Amino acid sequence: MTYSDAEPTLRALLARRELDLRLASDEADLAPDALDRPTRWVHSSDLADPTPFLAEDLVLLTTGTQFGLxxxxxxxxxxxxxxxxRGVTGxxxxxxxxxxxxxxxxxxxxxxxxxxxxxxxxxTPFIAVARANAATIAAQAYARRSWALSAQRAISLAALRPDxxxxxxxxxxxxxxxxVGMYDAAGELVQEHPAGALDAATAGVLREEVGAVLRRGARAGSSLRSRSHAFTLQTLGRGGQLRGVVAIAAGDLDREGRDVVTSVIAMSGLALEQHQRLSRARGALRAGMVQSLRSGNxxxxxxxxxxxxxxxxxxPVVVALTDAAASRSEPLLELLELRADERHGSLFYxxxxxxxxxxxxxxxxxxxxxxxxxxxxxxxxxSPADYDGFDAAVDQARVAxxxxxxxxxxxADVGDTGILSALDTHEGRALxxxxxxxxxxxxxxxxxxLTETVRAWLEADGSxxxxxxxxxxxxxxxxxxxAAAERLLGRDLTSFAVRAELWAALHVAPG
Incomplete structure (x- = not known):
């Protein structure tokens, strides 16, 4: 981002012709960025040790009286x-x-x-040098504020577009x-600009960090530094109900940059809340379609x-059924919606x-x-089925x-265990x-x-x-x-139904 052509640096001060300053050092002998580091202020002092009164990134002016001749x-x-x-820059x-x-x-x-x-x-008075640097700082601050306002206007207009x-x-x-990338509640990258700008390794590290942020569930900002990139992460949504994460390939943003990002977070959060309400309506429609398919229509x-x-x-299709808790999982619903969009006509839920x-x-x-x-x-x-067998397929998915x-x-895997295994439940064992x-x-x-004799008799087909x-x-x-068993049970062992029930009970009962 560009704020102003004039940055408050020592190079900018030396370039002011009205000050007539002259670099006495050979630039080749200086650090590569020595003249381009931000200059926070210009101070003058002839103290032998002025450092207790100085700040970092400051240019010091002196007449040298403290040295003597x-x-x-x-x-x-x-x-x-x-x-x-002390961090003096010049x-x-x-x-x-x-x-x-x-x-x-x-x-x-x-x-x-x-x-x-x-x-x-x-x-050249020292005050003229200090005033020139202060004017550059003020001009840059004004430029930053102007940029922030312009950026927020541009972003607001973008938010009004259909996309x-x-x-x-x-x-x-x-x-x-x-x-900049936006991840949904499932940790999937759903928007990015420019597209494909991250290499696979960096994208993988970033996705893992986004997933960790979402699992914590707390609304917060954080940062991530890899070997080649630094990222700022901002969550979307309320704590405990996070809707996603916005990732920015910038480690440290100044106040104006953070203000612009904050406005985007607010608008994105609002857009996602609206999307959530629309998703609930679509969810109700999808549930009705499931009922229609199960009813043979x-x-x-x-x-x-x-x-x-x-x-x-x-x-032919296969029908899958999750456990009940998963139907309320926002991250899972986000993933299914994403996959349904990606695989047009290849997934319904x-x-x-x-x-x-x-x-x-x-x-x-x-x-x-x-x-x-x-x-x-x-x-x-x-198992694979046509839509006229949809209800039976749902039942199969439930059994599986x-x-x-x-x-x-x-x-197909659990069906081979036999019908009796379906009775091996807490309720079946109790009965x-x-x-x-x-x-x-x-x-x-x-x-x-008696129990041993009844079991052996049933296994011998009543012989x-x-x-x-x-x-x-x-x-x-x-x-x-x-005969004793019949009296105790109060049942006729010549009845096939009684024999079948006893056979099932002997296979299900513990011990």
């Missing part, structure tokens, strides 16, 4: 050393006041310390003459999708009663893997989610225990083997002879035990 070289060397240690010597010309020992000491030394002629958010980020980048959902977002994913329904073409099923990896959610995925392990589980309690109580209290052989008892003993 016969001061040795080490006095000058120590004097210059103290000035350099020394002006007023000639023809206390002595003619600049003392040789002073010039030697300044050359050794690489401190710029210049002559102030008798005709307001993109235009705002672009205008901020132009005003600051640097790269894909034509309505196709029509709405085509008019609002584009076509639904082409069949919407809320169901117990999670988010996500639909992709069967050929893109692997794309779903990033969801549990990034957001630590459970995700069940159905509830019966699978952590992360992403496919119905099984209740059904079998009369038998286990009798076995424990009377030493009978008394096979059961007797398996248990090593007489078949009449088997009949007696089964």
């Amino acid at each position: 016969r001061a040795p070289a080490d006095v000058f060397a120590e004097y210059v050393r103290r000035l350099v240690d 020394l002006g010597f007023g000639t023809e006041v206390a002595r003619a010309g600049i003392p040789v020992h002073l010039a030697t000491a300044c050359r050794a310390a690489r401190l710029p030394l210049f002559e102030v002629p008798y005709s 307001g958010l993109r235009a705002t980020i672009g205008e901020l980048a132009r005003q600051l003459d640097t790269w 894909p034509a309505l959902a196709r029509r709405i999708s085509r008019d609002v977002w584009g076509p639904l994913p082409a069949a 919407g809320r169901a009663d117990d999670g988010l329904v996500i639909v992709v073409p069967a050929s893109h099923a692997d794309d779903l893997a990033e969801i549990p990896e990034r957001f630590d959610v459970d995700l069940g995925v159905s 989610r509830d019966r699978g392990g952590r992360g992403m589980s496919g119905f 099984a225990r209740t059904l079998l309690d009369p038998l286990t109580a009798a076995d424990a209290g009377q030493g009978t083997r 008394h002879e096979a059961t007797a052989a398996a248990l090593g008892v007489h078949r009449h003993t088997v009949r007696a035990r089964l």
Whole structure:
């Protein structure tokens, strides 16, 4: 960003013809930026040690009366050393006041310390030098304020454009003459200007830092320095409800630069709040489309999708279902919206009663893997299906989610475990225990083997002879035990339904 052509530096002072200043040092002997460092003030003093009264980045003027006429070289060397240690950027010597010309020992000491030394002629008052530098500082401050006002006006106008958010980020980048990027609540880079300006390594480091800022959830500004770049990060949104992060490829901004960034943060936050309200309305529409698809009316959902977002994913599709908590995850919703925009017609999502329904073409099923990896959610995925089997596919996804392990589980994997495994839940085990309690109580209290006998009889397909052989008892003993079991259970063991229920209970009950 450019504030003014005249910066308050020693070079600018030396360039003022009316002051008639002359650089006594050879510029080749100075540090590369010695003449171009900002000069905060110009002060005059003839004290032997003025450093207690000086500030950094100050130019000191002296007439040399503190040295006397016969001061040795080490006095000058120590004097210059103290000035350099204090951060003085230049020394002006007023000639023809206390002595003619600049003392040789002073010039030697300044050359050794690489401190710029210049002559102030008798005709130039010290106050004129100080006033000239002060005028340059005031002019630069005015230019900075004018720039800030102009920049804020330009950014405000950009915000009124149809692509307001993109235009705002672009205008901020132009005003600051640097790269600016905006990340959403999921940590995805959604806007940048100029596009592709960061190398892959720097972009990766920056993304990790943005992710850490979002995970902390606190509204704050921070900075990041890599080997080649320095960044300023500003969060968007309220603490605990962050909507994103604006990253600026600039380490330190002055007050005017920070004011401009603050105005962009405010406008971006407002735009994102409006976007959030629109997203809630779209979310309700998406939920209705999910219900339409589940009720066997894909034509309505196709029509709405085509008019609002584009076509639904082409069949055959796979249907994924997250856990219930994920349906309220703003970062996940931000990512899904971003992916839906990127993969036009290849991803649809919407809320169901117990999670988010996500639909992709069967050929893109692997794309779903990033969801549990990034957001630590459970995700069940159905087998490929057409839209006329959408409701069944949702049920498959639910089974895969509830019966699978952590992360992403496919119905084809969990479906091979059999129907009985679906009963292996807390409720199923409790019911099984209740059904079998009369038998286990009798076995424990009377030493009978009723539970063992019923299990062996069911495994032998109801054959008394096979059961007797398996248990090593007489078949009449088997009949007696089964009769006792019928009395305790109050059930007819000749009924297939009773046998099936007992079989399930024996497989589900603990122990």
